Amino acid sequence: MTEPIRLGEQFLQDPYQLYDRLRAEQPVAPALLPHGLRVWIVSRYADARAALADPRLRKDSVRQQELSARQAEETNSTPVITEFLNSHMLNTDPPDHTRLRKLVGAAFTSRRVAELRPRITEIAGELLDALPRGEVVDLVHGFAYPLPITVICELLGVPESDRADFRSWTATLLNTGVGEQELAAASDAMVGYLDALIAAKQRSPGQDLLSALIEARDADDRLDEDELRAMVFVLLVGGHETMVNLIGNGTLALLRNPDQLAALRADPAGLPAAIEEFLRYDGPVNFATFRFTTEDVPIGETTIPAGEFVVVALLSANRDARRFTDPRELDIDRATAGHLAFGHGVHYCVGAHLARAQAEIAFGMLLERFPEIRLAVSPGELTWRHSTLMRGLEALPVRL
Template sequence: MEPTTQKPFLGFFDGDVHGQLADFRERWPVAPLRLPDGRTGWLLTRHDDVRRALADPRLVKDGLLSPLGFRPQLPPEVYAATAQNMLTVEPPDHTRLRRMIQGAFTPRRIGELAPAITATTDRLIDALDTPGTHDLVTEFAFPLPVAVISDLLGVPLDERGDFTEWASILASGVHRKSELPGAVVAMITFIRHLVAGKRERPGDDLTSALTTATDQGDQLTEDELVSTIYLLILAGYDTTANLIGNGAWLLLRDRTWWSEARADPDRLPKIIEEMLRYESPVQLGTHRMAAEDVSYGGQLIPAGSTVLLSLLSANHDDRVMAEPEVFEPARTRSVHLAFGHGIHHCLGAPLARLEARIAFTRLVSCLPETRLADGFVPRWRASALLRGLEDLVVTTR
């Protein structure tokens, strides 16, 4: 296999993904690939290159949240309300937007969410504790983070049904491509409705806090407000669901680790870090644009080029870790980039870790006999950015 400018690059999710990425790391660590919109992108796959690129001020966000030319056709006013958030802008706007919400992700505020997360986890587990097979992805991994982000944003209980469906379509990406424009429009309309409601009746939630700050002249436009909430929904939902689904798969394919986690829940933090490394919930960082000529791995990347950073590949680079293809939570040092690096490092990482710790603590404790269903074969969702299972079929009794 050679890097090509003929075959469109759609992401890695089919076949032996880890083998494909290992091939790139060894033979073409900075590889040119044709993007679906016809441009040439440069894929970086080695850990040190990816880490340096994540913090390189010459590689900038170009205002597009949707990757690789997959942006759905949207009315201009809807697009404007999706593309002005921390993930799509650079300083000083990035600094200002991040400062606006970082108070919601302090250790104290995250810790206050633990009782509600535990209650939701136990409710979902009760439904799983019945005879027959269950899909841990659709019945557990996705409902849990959507409930958490709904609580965080103050989404009313009686409005969460449609909200959850739209979020599911957004998370599906190319798999439900025809439904994507309608879901984006519906979600932006819903967020505007939510903001209007919080203006009239503010509560103890992040949407109310952001709305109040906007109305008090704290340098946040209406589009930035809506776009920030839109990002929080996407980032708080899909990536955490992938962490839980992928992690459960890793524990169940070799039940040694399921048993280890049940016997000693204090080991879960290290097990979760290895989950993040081994099957990273985000396989490809949102793309950057080279603001000037840059050089990586001895390869010149011309100004204006799209740069793609493979977090999944970086996390399997044997230049920085021993036996990376082995799932080994006992590693003494983890240098994974699952949450990124630099100014765009995931602000919600502590919340994702808390959700995963509670989820796995309760799963292994309450459903100790859980096993993969006979004949189960993992299938990965078709996504340019994300790494998540289509389903995870198990028996719990």
């Protein structure tokens, strides 16, 4: 086997440099993640799209833990995939996946999302009103984060007072640079918190999605306890960590491309198309979640052996010149159909309608209210979060 590529700080700050090389020279490449897990990166668009829908690339939370433990034994390190919070739909194949996804699918249809728009607009308005004028503002902290977390918490029925805590646990759980103990502490805190939340909802149910999920479990036992807890976790995390990055990365892309910003201001009806281009150009998710092989799986000229983790590099696929012309250019008018920012196949993002609605409201209001918005630092000073899953800024300092 060729020597795995070590993914470190440079990759986290600028994954595109490596991806350009991989697509050209080594489209299916072994790599070591910052915490030591060995994976195979699939970087070309056509391979990525096929891999996302390939039933030979499996998902199963128990098997993933076993594989991670086996690798850790081989390399004398600690396993990075633990048993907690893992039995959710993103870690299951059909038929379990079908059952889990069906339970929440109805909450995220375009019709249900349309009903949420007035409330999303209200929340966005309040947040933008509260931003201080005349000084440097971190748009991630003041807008990109609080908007989606408020939306998903209201949908699920999570009390406002709890949000700061699980923001920090989530940030730790997604950080590929923290140590084993810190990870275990965040995971324990999250599990304890979710159990208390579920117990409180059982005592006094509301009109929210979590109450509905509890009822589904209590009625005909379709969700076991682990599944319920993991479901709430994946909705809470999936529902905000990605959105923060769409608002942050999209705003940065516009501020760095004044001609595109001017074009969008001149034609606000182009916003939905522009959002698809933000998703393609610098999407919120770097790697899709882990898949693994149970047999040898040839992709292009490389055969990934059985028992290996596979990650599909969504950011790379979306910049493949075989699929998108001048992929490094932000072009809000381009044909973006088929971009992979929301994934593909049975795990295609269940929250895509909600994400698009929030993004339309967020970008629409931000641009309308702040005709003069500009970056407050040079782009080189911005830092990206320490995560191979997420592609998002630590902070986005702007002047409004």
